[in-house]
Amino acid sequence: MLAPAVVAAGALASTPEAVDLTEALRWTRQFVFQDTPLEVAVARLSEHYGVPVYLDEALAREPVTGRFAEEDYTLKEILDILARSLNAEVRLQPDGSYRLLPGA
Secondary structure, three states, X not given: OOOOOEEEOOEEOOOOOOOOHHHHOHHXXXXXXXXXXXXXXXXXXXXXXXXXXXXXXXXXXXXEEEEEEOOOOOHHHHHHHXXXXXXXXXXXXXXXXXXXXXXX
16 A cells, blocks of 8 residues: 555655746747746747847836747737737837837
């Protein structure tokens, strides 16, 4: 008979630990943000798409939550959704980068 917390003779059950969903799901080509600071989400998107994305400091620590599959959304669409959730706006810059600004 097994003792509590033992899953097999001589083996202890593993202890659950917190994981970064964005990193854990990177291979699935999904972006998962759960109360993620906007600056972290934007950095991940910018790195993945190879497009600079800048944001106003007032938005940097705002938390965002969402799940986006790469095949379902363009970078612009993801940025628009995140911006709307924060009453912000996305502007395409002449150099092809994006800038997120607080809404008017």
